[in-house]
Amino acid sequence: MRRVRYHQNGGPEVLRIEETEIPQPGPGELLVRNEAIGVTLPVVRKVREGGLELPAGIGGEVAGEVVAIGPEVTGFRLGDRVTGLCFGDGYADYSLLHTAMASPIPETASSVDAVALVRSGLVALGAYRAARPAEGESVLVTGAASGVGHLAVQFARAYGARRVVAAVGDAEKAEFVKAVGADEVVSYAEPSWGEPVDIVLDAVGGKLLSPALAALAPGGRLVAYSSDGGTIEAYDLLVGAKSAIGFQIALIARNQPAVLEQWRQELWQLFTEGRLRPCVHAELPLEDAATAHRIIESRANRGKVVLRPV
Structure with a gap:
């Protein structure tokens, strides 16, 4: 599979596409075939300013289909469409997503809708x-x-x-x-x-x-x-x-998970009712991750910037 990593801190030019093996889910984890990946300013800044041991993968918001399930997982099945926050290789064809950070995507929404809306x-x-x-x-x-x-x-x-x-x-x-x-x-x-x-x-x-x-x-x-x-x-x-x-x-995610889940339900309810409309500035292929970072750094975006591995 492909993933985007960086071996030194800096601007968009440090991002590299690498080939690697598809990871296997551990206890409490889902393997997700990514259909959409959200690009955020905090992640862009982390690449530029540091904070992780190098070389490093890029975590972030992912959405796609569950294709493998690790031990001790309940409440999810193969084929489920989910979104959530990945702390490992998020800019990738496949990502590992812990179930505590995963939530289902309604049938009425796309994976792009999910990464533009949820986080x-x-x-x-x-x-x-x-x-x-x-x-x-x-x-x-x-x-x-x-x-x-x-x-x-x-x-x-x-x-x-x-x-x-x-x-x-x-x-x-x-x-x-x-x-x-x-x-x-x-x-x-x-x-x-x-x-x-x-x-x-x-x-x-x-x-x-x-x-x-x-x-x-x-x-x-x-x-x-x-x-x-x-x-x-x-x-x-x-x-x-x-x-x-x-x-x-x-802090809410760590200390008040029930509140976070209630808010998620509110988001999808407003979306279903047409009262909340996530807007997407650009959908770019995974290999254009550097372009996505440039858009975010320049504050040119109107709404979300999304990477599409598939």
Whole structure:
């Protein structure tokens, strides 16, 4: 089978296609023949910045058909279509997926739908829930055209936000974010982001934290779920009685698996009802993984970038 690995850290140019044996599933594992693989910014950054022993495979979101089952597996059968987070070789024709990270794909959805919806949707929904929204409140989403952001816009709309504002770095993305439900679009470069909002869902962090906090009305809540960090002045929270909340989906997955499963069911229900529409910017063959990483690094994507091994 083919897999994408890297032997040194760096940009997209370090990615290599290799031939290797198809792995065998161990206890609690499924062998999945991948039909779609999601490409995410955290994974792209890990390749560039390091953090794993080299040479390294690329983990991530996968979706496809179960073709072998390891010992001690219950609840899954050969031929099931599943999606989940792979921590080994995710950019590959076949991946090992632990059952704790796997969930079934409904008959009404494709594998591309699954990788565009599930992981990104869980982050978007979790961040929105962390703000404890009330119906009729206003919401601003940064990174609104991203794989997570465009779903966060749709959650705010589906769950009764009075006004949804999309913040983007490129004005050319305005039509896209309006098409998925934004009432207004603002640019990061604007000195003010318009009428204050009750909730900011921030996927960008860094230098955008200050304007994101400034966009809140008194008593507003900022939910930070970016890996870019950033600094907030305590005084800026105090004077407006504002709150800053951190959200990490990995903590929910480890400590509240029942909540995670409930959220998964919500995602698919909204998808089935046509109220949640995952958008795909590009579907590329596995050998074009470097192109996929370039799209993500340049922030050019409108929705999800997906690799298709088959």
